[in-house]
Amino acid sequence: MSELSLQAEKLDAADELAALRTRFVLDDVVYLDGNSLGALPAHVPDRVSDVVRRQWGELRIRSWDESGWWTAPERIGDRIAPLVGAAPGRIVVGDSTSVNVFKALVAAVRMADEAGEGRSEILVDATTFPTDGYIAQSAARLTGRTLRAVTPSQVPDALSARTAAVLLNHVDYRTGRLHDLPSLTSAIHAAGALAVWDLCHSAGALPVGLDEHGVDLAVGCTYKYLNGGPGSPAYLYVREELQPRFDSPLPGWNSHTDPFGMSPDYAPAPGAPRGRVGTPDILSMLALEAALEVWDGVSVAAVRAKSLALTDFFLTCVRAYTEPGRVESVTPERHEERGSQVALRCPDAGEVMKRLIARGVVGDFRHPDVLRFGFTPLYVGFADAERAARILAEELA
Numbered sequence: 353m354s355e356l357s358l359q360a361e362k363l364d365a366a367d368e369l370a371a372l373r374t375r376f377v378l379d380d381v382v383y384l385d386g387n388s389l390g391a392l393p394a395h396v397p398d399r400v401s402d403v404v405r406r407q408w409g410e411l412r413i414r415s416w417d418e419s420g421w422w423t424a425p426e427r428i429g430d431r432i433a434p435l436v437g438a439a440p441g442r443i444v445v446g447d448s449t450s451v452n453v454f455k456a457l458v459a460a461v462r463m464a465d466e467a468g469e470g471r472s473e474i475l476v477d478a479t480t481f482p483t484d485g486y487i488a489q490s491a492a493r494l495t496g497r498t499l500r501a502v503t504p505s506q507v508p509d510a511l512s513a514r515t516a517a518v519l520l521n522h523v524d525y526r527t528g529r530l531h532d533l534p535s536l537t538s539a540i541h542a543a544g545a546l547a548v549w550d551l552c553h554s555a556g557a558l559p560v561g562l563d564e565h566g567v568d569l570a571v572g573c574t575y576k577y578l579n580g581g582p583g584s585p586a587y588l589y590v591r592e593e594l595q596p597r598f599d600s601p602l603p604g605w606n607s608h609t610d611p612f613g614m615s616p617d618y619a620p621a622p623g624a625p626r627g628r629v630g631t632p633d634i635l636s637m638l639a640l641e642a643a644l645e646v647w648d649g650v651s652v653a654a655v656r657a658k659s660l661a662l663t664d665f666f667l668t669c670v671r672a673y674t675e676p677g678r679v680e681s682v683t684p685e686r687h688e689e690r691g692s693q694v695a696l697r698c699p700d701a702g703e704v705m706k707r708l709i710a711r712g713v714v715g716d717f718r719h720p721d722v723l724r725f726g727f728t729p730l731y732v733g734f735a736d737a738e739r740a741a742r743i744l745a746e747e748l749a
């Protein structure tokens with residue numbers, strides 16, 4: 353046994369989260385793609401079966417009340433809230449992240465307009481996952497703003513009295529870089545603008561502190577570190593003081609204060625439900641609700657500590673096993689700047705990832721040259737990290 357596998361064994365033995373792995377359906381593959389699609393929590397199939405067979409099959413329409421379908425978006429929002437540092441009543445679940453980016457950004461610009469200072473510009477993260485950039489372009493056109501793409505580090509200098517809103521990613525999907533949410537949010541506020549954060553790659557992997565840091569609006573998906581399943585609904589957070597001013601660009605009937613009054617005039621509901629649009633996707637939503645139970649008794653701080661230890665250890669193993677210079681890590685070394693993934697660049701990354709997957713190490717390839725390895729502390733261990741690095745080195749040799 354190599355020294356690093358011995359070390360992995362010791363680290364796994366001391367890992368207070370190690371037992372959580374049994375809450376998931378996993379085989380002996382090293383699954384390092386939970387930053388794209390989280391693994392299936394073991395109890396979810398039975399719960400979904402109950403929703404389909406009993407709630408839908410037997411109770412049918414009664415389930416909107418009796419099975420709590422109607423209130424699921426807010427109820428599940430409250431379940432996600434502690435994971436991202438929000439009090440109850442601030443998050444609503446529904447739609448995709450893309451749709452929630454649209455709602456949040458247009459609503460942010462509308463709120464900036466209320467100040468009446470002619471704020472003519474939206475800033476967007478130039479390194480963003482593409483969908484946010486596309487939606488921001490459309491939001492800018494619809495609201496008559498110009499859109500400027502800047503890297504998160506350029507944001508403080510780019511802010512001005514012209515800035516209406518800024519759309520940023522908490523963790524960069526490609527490099528795994530963690531951006532400084534507290535200081536960027538306060539810089540955005542100092543300029544009188546609104547901060548909209550995309551939490552897709554941070555929620556469930558590290559503390560976010562939405563309320564504590566005064567984030568205005570935030571969105572995120574639930575199929576990565578929250579393990580909600582393929583296409584599970586996303587969520588929208590609106591800061592409490594802003595909720596009465598949240599003017600949705602998609603004011604569907606589900607966000608009406610009296611949806612069953614069927615009035616031709618729109619009157620927005622108070623609080624989080626104002627972020628709803630149409631009929632919630634109940635099957636996916638209730639699968640997500642069940643999946644969130646794996647968080648019972650789990651602290652985000654413990655998850656963060658293990659995530660950093662795992663990514664540190666993986667980098668150590670990669671350096672020990674791989675010929676120097678064969679790959680370059682584009683994930684920051686500093687813990688304050690690292691999310692829960694390691695991204696390694698090499699020119700043949702696409703081919704290398706195919707071979708890794710064939711050998712039971714599942715990460716993903718991101719164009720043009722990035723090998724991405726996501727570490728989900730709820731089910732990935734140190735021996736997994738060592739084995740992945742060892743097989744990677746063999747494939748790179």
Ligand SMILES: Cc1ncc(COP(=O)(O)O)c(C=O)c1O
Binds near residue numbers: 484
């Ligand atoms: C940062 C980020 N935003 C948004 C999305 C996707 O949004 P949607 O769920 O609408 O496909 C992803 C991943 O797919 C992402 O990584």
Ligand SMILES: Nc1c(O)cccc1C(=O)C[C@H](N)C(=O)O
Binds near residue numbers: 387389481525552583
């Ligand atoms: N949402 C995805 C999908 O529907 C298919 C494949 C991948 C995804 C992803 O989530 C990709 C992910 N956001 C990324 O960071 O690359």
